[in-house]
Amino acid sequence: QVQLQESGPGLVKPSETLSLTCTVSGYSISSVYYWGWIRQPPGKGLEWIGSIYHSGSTYYNPSLKSRVTISVDTSKNQLSLKLSSVTAADTAVYFCARGAPPGTLDGFDIWGQGTMVTVSS
Amino acid sequence: QSALTQPASVSGSPGQSITISCTGTGSDVGGYHYVSWYQHHPGKAPKLMIYGVSNRPSGVSNRFSGSKSGNTASLTISGLQAEDEADYYCSSYTSSSTLVFGGGTKLTVL
Numbered sequence: 001q002v003q004l005q006e007s008g009p010g011l012v013k014p015s016e017t018l019s020l021t022c023t024v025s026g027y028s029i030s031s032v033y034y035w036g037w038i039r040q041p042p043g044k045g046l047e048w049i050g051s052i053y054h055s056g057s058t059y060y061n062p063s064l065k066s067r068v069t070i071s072v073d074t075s076k077n078q079l080s081l082k083l084s085s086v087t088a089a090d091t092a093v094y095f096c097a098r099g100a101p102p103g104t105l106d107g108f109d110i111w112g113q114g115t116m117v118t119v120s121s
Numbered sequence: 122q123s124a125l126t127q128p129a130s131v132s133g134s135p136g137q138s139i140t141i142s143c144t145g146t147g148s149d150v151g152g153y154h155y156v157s158w159y160q161h162h163p164g165k166a167p168k169l170m171i172y173g174v175s176n177r178p179s180g181v182s183n184r185f186s187g188s189k190s191g192n193t194a195s196l197t198i199s200g201l202q203a204e205d206e207a208d209y210y211c212s213s214y215t216s217s218s219t220l221v222f223g224g225g226t227k228l229t230v231l
Binding site: 046048101106107112 | 166
């Protein structure tokens with residue numbers, strides 16, 4: 001059974017870098033799937049942050065591209081997200097998810113439970 | 122990129138059918154067969170209900186169906202049940218090799 005679990009600081013100071021990790025169990029992150037990060041600010045809708053293919057190719061939301069880095073650590077079977085120069089607008093629940101069908105940027109079929117990140121001094 | 126347009130809310134009585142629309146452009150919804158729909162109960166992880174415009178993942182009830190006409194995709198839920206009450210989001214692949222979500226629709230089962 002494939003499971004994803006996000007982890008990282010729940011509180012980040014403005015102007016600092018938000019760093020989250022998604023640990024994948026039950027499946028190799030090196031497989032032919034896209035993996036992605038999605039967030040949901042309080043009271044708002046879902047926002048795609050970006051996706052990475054097993055080959056390392058990355059795709060980012062244009063509105064966040066200058067501040068986002070998504071990478072994979074195949075030795076640890078983990079996906080990571082770094083978002084720099086954060087502001088209160090980056091306060092959100094952050095989800096990691098597996099893309100589906102394999103090899104396509106279509107839907108996300110397996111999601112982590114999400115982790116709340118608050119940007120505040 | 123602009124969010125896809127969904128109605129803010131829809132409602133229906135148990136047993137009825139409802140349809141949620143998702144309008145984009147020729148550069149996203151209209152241009153590709155990569156439209157997905159998610160059911161999201163607050164506090165939980167979103168659940169994929171439809172991918173590839175009209176495909177249901179294993180385990181999703183056949184009461185949920187998806188379609189597309191031009192730049193508008195639709196999610197239809199037939200035989201509404203109380204547990205269907207949730208927020209629903211569409212998403213689409215775009216010509217910029219990105220993904221974009223809709224603003225979300227709150228479904229109320231009366």
